[in-house]
Amino acid sequence: MRGRPARDPERRLAQISPPASLPRRFAASSQVASRSLPSHEITLLVGRLARLFRYSLEGSERHVVPLGDEISNVTEYLEVERVRFRERLRYAVLVDPALHSIEVPPMLLQPLVENAVKHGASRRVEGGSVTLRAELAGDDLLLFVLDDGPGPEGSSHRGTGTSLLDLRERLRLLYGEDGRLSAGVGPEGGFMARLRLPARWNR
Secondary structure: OOOOOOOOHHHHHHHHOOOOOOOHHHHHHHHHHHHHOOHHHHHHHHHHHHHHHHHHHHHOOOOOEEHHHHHHHHHHHHHHHHHHHHHHEEEEEEOOHHHOOEEEOOOOOHHHHHHHHHHOHHHOOOOEEEEEEEEEEOOEEEEEEEEOOOOOOOOOOOOOOHHHHHHHHHHHHHHHHHOEEEEEEOEOEOEEEEEEEEOEEOO
16 A cells, blocks of 8 residues: 555665665755855865765665764765855764774764754854764764754754654664664754664674
């Protein structure tokens, strides 16, 4: 029946994983921003977009990737967004390289970082910052995406929450009760999303 969720976990994962077309949403806006760029910066931008497309396509064919690959992907995304926002968008990646070989689902961080830009930096005249952190807690990996925007109640852009719901379901299908996502006001305001999943190392 149309519209019914897939009973097969593999099919359901395919349904709710970020699509390979995801980068098109910011590629179009970057084309507008790039009109004022010198040629060498346009070349850099095209290269970043190509890598984002390639990663999203390859991610649709893999269940796990090294955390280092996820970090590289969202860094590319943030650099593309900086073409639009310039100095209004600042970011920090606070992840020990020793954690880069932990396996995580592909495109795990992309929707969280995208939300942080959309609801955080883009909603303030003075811009804002996005911070990505990772740490170990026993046998688990904790991932944090924080922004210093107006917070969950202060953003004028009201999303549907679908990306967070889909991400929670992805974690449940992949890890059962061991995969969790919590989201809300950050420790210093703004918004914070926290992922907790088993730390499985790619040896």
